[in-house]
Amino acid sequence: MNLKLILALFFSISLFVSCDLEELPENVDIVGPTNLADLEALLNAGYNELGWPLGGNAQLYAEINGDNIDGPVGINSDETEIYNRSTSFFNNTIRDNMYRGFYRIVLDANVVLGQIENNLDALGLSATDARVKEMKGEALLLRSIALFEVSRFMSHSPGYSADNSHLGIQYIVSVDNSIGQKRGTVAENYASLISDLKEAESLLNTTNSKNQNYANKSAAEAYLAKVFFQAGFGPDIDAAGSNYEQAFSYANSALTSTSAVFDVNLYQGGATGTERFAGNLVDNNNTESPNVETIFGIVSESTANSKGGTFGRYRSDLAVSNTTIRIMQDLYNAIPSTDKRKALLEQTDGEYFLNKFNKGILHVPLAHYTELLLIRAEAAAETSSLPQAETDINLILNRAGLSTISGLSKAQLITLIRDQRRIELLGEGNRVNDLKRIGVSETSLTIRNAPWNCNGMLFQFPATEVFTGFIQNPTGGCN
Template sequence: MKKYNKILLLIMVGVILSCSESFLEVSPQNAVSDSDAITNVEDVETSVTGVYDEISGAYYYGRYMFLIPDVMADDVKQNEQANRIVDYAEHIQSVSDAQANALWTGMYFANNALNNIINADITVPDASQDTYNHLLGEAYALRGLVYFDLVKFFAQHYTYTDDASHLGVPLILTFDPTYEPERNTVAEVYEQIISDMTTAISLMSDTSRTGNSSTLSSTAVKALLSRVYLYMEDWENAEAMATDVINAGYSLVTNENYLTLWSQDNSSESIFEISMTETDNQGGNSIAGMYVEDGYGDYLPSNDVVSLYDADDARMQVFKEDAFLQGDYAPYRVDKYPNVLGYDNTKVIRLAEMYLNRAEARAQIGTNITGAQDDLDMVRQRGLPTAPDVTATGTDLIDEILFERRLELAFEGQRLWDLMRYKQDIVRTQCTASICYIPYGDNTNILPIPQDETDVNPNITQNPGWN
């Protein structure tokens, strides 16, 4: 029987296996057309919308994009009855893990759909050219985002080797059902991410098609690119991208209204978020369902992180006391995703992060320390207006910025990547898992290439530590 690469086989049959509770099936009304079926701008728009729908799934931004890296780090602890993705919290994930398989195959499915849009050969009327360019830009940007997420999950971070020559993920930019790809280096993957996102910026308008943050604008792509450059330690470009976004007219939600960030869609601070409507959401399988009392409630905020907030900090509002939690599991639940039915949009990137990205870049460059301090003050004093102005410099300033990132971006899927970027160990001082210390660079800090892939693709190399 002829073997096909699993990525491509799934693309051909149009089915993605997902989490252990259920599977995601791309139904005909949501299926993304192949490149031959994309014949006009309306087809392109339908296809791009299909990709947004796809990445909202529970295997991706609907749940696991944030939850998996958080349970692998130190801000989240297992509840006593936790029975979802426990292997990640315990750092004993395996090559047969369903969630790793769902992430791998689902993201490559989205990648292929985006390739079909990018590679489609259509004639565009002059009157529709700007619309088409923006849609094409969205496709490029989303492909860049998919590869950025893939390489974070399945490879060590960019500076793990001096030249990022360690293995990343396969770059597949065209459809070939006989292709059995090797893994590209991390450097090559990041080069493609930057190429896709900069191409997107050149094609897109400063405002989104929908007039809100639920679809991408060129400014939103700059925000994503700021994060990419930050992870590469390309401080100058990270600062430049963040500055463009900060100057684009977004505004931080006020201290008094901080909690509305999580219960309201398309706030003044939101740059890009994944739409979760009442008819298109993950229900109890959403990220909210993993945290809130009325859902599965599998995961809780660790005392490690809760203890870092000042009692008067507005961000303490994302913790909700639960009298039924006892002992090491008491007393809080995460309330950053309050709607148990998953109706709240998933915030992918927002203005507070841009200030923190720019602060970190400026502190690392070292020529605008006052600017770095001011950026840090913007975020810290929004949360706690009584906080004194930042005066730290040098490594102390960088430490304070990383501390603030932990407070501001908690439960948004970034803590693990920040620890990896700064080559720090995972230390769980308030620990309900069987493992409380995971050293920097450990094999279990990334995901194995799924066995379904290695079984059918002789050219794919497994990550170290798995057979």
């Protein structure tokens, strides 16, 4: 297959929108690749597709569903339904498009995995080839990332039911549209995530043989940590240890194996200050590399290949409009004036804005050093490894210009780590999922005066996903 044809192939995949997710686009020939380069082009399509749902859209919609954003000013009508926790069926809306964006990544990954499983002889390749094994690991990771993220919107967190028997998502592992794709349980979904991510970890190398911005072993370890951390207070999802023990172990492995480092200059201002969402636009090209904390993320090379545009909705350096995101006043007030991160928020005419994304172009870290450090700290505290938790959180406090701590109780330490996590990851889409995780343990927890486990905390599936045997999420919101 020539380059033009393969490009047409993965563009047709990336633009695909079906009525039912188990259908493939009619004009896609999945038996097309003839060599390793063709297969790599298909894999690149999956990386490229990350930019739509995770280039700011999923992060923003998760924040709107939580308690960091002050709405409904600054959000549009579709987003207001998220803010108001509507559970109505929807189609051709931002939620619909994000949902389908995740499954496009799944489709791309499954095409690659199908070729590796069934077509290597025709490609002149072997399953033992180092690059083939690495590509399989990359495809498994991409699929896992997409399915993990979509599951956090469409299903309650582990622990919502005592045995995780509540409904999850369609965990699609094949491009064969003859296979029924009913929703699995959360127990089944998370078992599949752990299995896929562990296999990805075993196949990936410390560094990617093609490009340092592609997935490697530490990226798989980081997502294993994120999955176990989300499972948190729910029933253990793996026989190897408790969820928090496993979250700690994989966070520690990721931090040990990665070439990323803790950025002491992050958000320090001045000539030497750095930013997590690095980017600098010159002649329509991004002249900055991803921040040194990035373990895995989305790279924007130019204005023609910019993946983080939705974060521009926060920008306070542009004219404030009715689509500019506002931040909750209580969050602003909770950050002491001595905290260097206070400068990330600003007050204008009684409203509060986040300037963290005040850039014309940026890279989007999906797993970064500070996030994994915070996971390791909280997981350490939950498993009573308090000295490790103190060491980790003191790095964060010291960088922020705050006093370090010593000798706190377990409960005090966990509260401090969670507070720091909210500030550090503001705007990155973590807060509502943290609250859902914590709600399993603190059952009276509310999110903007609504129960953490009410129906409205879930996104509804697109109306077009109704087919035989498929069960929609319940309606009724949070009233």
